[in-house]
Amino acid sequence: MATGVYNQAIGAFQSNSHINNFNHQHKFNCIGRLVVTKDFFSSYGLSKRDLRVSKCIEYQTSVVDSVSSPSRSKTSDRDTHKKSNEAALILVRHGESLWNEKNLFTGCVDVPLSKKGIDEAIEAGKRISSIPVDLIFTSALIRAQMTAMLAMTQHRHMKVPIIMHNESEQAREWSQVFCKDTNTKEHSIPVIAAWQLNERMYGELQGLNKQETAQRYGKEQVHEWRRSYNIPPPNGESLEMCAERAVAYFRDQIEPQLLSGKNVMVSAHGNSLRSIIMYLEKLTSQEVISLELSTGIPMLYICKEGRFIRRGSPVAPTEAGVYAYTRRLALYRQRLDDMLQ
Ligand SMILES: O=C(O)[C@@H](CO)OP(=O)(O)O
Numbered sequence: 001m002a003t004g005v006y007n008q009a010i011g012a013f014q015s016n017s018h019i020n021n022f023n024h025q026h027k028f029n030c031i032g033r034l035v036v037t038k039d040f041f042s043s044y045g046l047s048k049r050d051l052r053v054s055k056c057i058e059y060q061t062s063v064v065d066s067v068s069s070p071s072r073s074k075t076s077d078r079d080t081h082k083k084s085n086e087a088a089l090i091l092v093r094h095g096e097s098l099w100n101e102k103n104l105f106t107g108c109v110d111v112p113l114s115k116k117g118i119d120e121a122i123e124a125g126k127r128i129s130s131i132p133v134d135l136i137f138t139s140a141l142i143r144a145q146m147t148a149m150l151a152m153t154q155h156r157h158m159k160v161p162i163i164m165h166n167e168s169e170q171a172r173e174w175s176q177v178f179c180k181d182t183n184t185k186e187h188s189i190p191v192i193a194a195w196q197l198n199e200r201m202y203g204e205l206q207g208l209n210k211q212e213t214a215q216r217y218g219k220e221q222v223h224e225w226r227r228s229y230n231i232p233p234p235n236g237e238s239l240e241m242c243a244e245r246a247v248a249y250f251r252d253q254i255e256p257q258l259l260s261g262k263n264v265m266v267s268a269h270g271n272s273l274r275s276i277i278m279y280l281e282k283l284t285s286q287e288v289i290s291l292e293l294s295t296g297i298p299m300l301y302i303c304k305e306g307r308f309i310r311r312g313s314p315v316a317p318t319e320a321g322v323y324a325y326t327r328r329l330a331l332y333r334q335r336l337d338d339m340l341q
Pocket of ligand 1: 100104105106199202226270271
């Protein structure tokens, strides 16, 4: 039952019935609901307009700090500062590729987006257009990079993504486009491409049609190759092997950025992201079997005090609820609105 419904399930910020569709043991932290009070907004300096928009916002009690309205005292400033260890993490699987369209095993073959994939990437961008992004990680494959770039064309901040070359000392130096005398840094978002985030290597299955392969080897065998944790396809990587590099990279390179308060977007692939989600949500090797990710659907997590809290998938740029999840997001939204007025 859970197969194939993951994104729909997490796509609903505000519907517990959708959430129940995803039925693994690691439960969602979103049982409690609370209507945001007027005081909450005024205490964070939000405008009347925000208040109107947010009249019926509901949010999840487990993430939002106290709903009582802290005065703008030194203590609350200190609190706000302390809360800067909250950060947004957006994970997005690339939009549909030309080989997804043809139902071919793709793995580490570099295949561009289909027309539908381009539309999905743009749509993903709209959905996250008001969520802060300070840093982007993509795989080394074009479909993930195209998805990230297309998504950022929709971002309200209109910052320019700039690829940081990390392969050598010289490359690092040469990709420092920031000029001290200008504020280019403020107007750009560094993009880091890492092979560790690539799709898992599908070995001898790469290029074969999925349906024909199932007819040839049997549905169960092919499902095992595709979704099991530790059974690799012939001469390819199992999810476990993929996790060894993808999760290690996440822990070494991405998590420290989140812990320092940077908001990060990761544009990668079905299986490299499944392994990362397995890590974030502490899924077992049994639970991960039913974890399916749709193309081009962004998923939001809040990283807070070293914990990752799933916040589902923003459904529209007007999805105001997300900004109430943390004080930082509420203030960010406020600044963004002020800037664009
Ligand atoms: O072909 C692939 O590389 C992957 C992702 O598209 O397929 P699967 O869903 O079978 O893991």
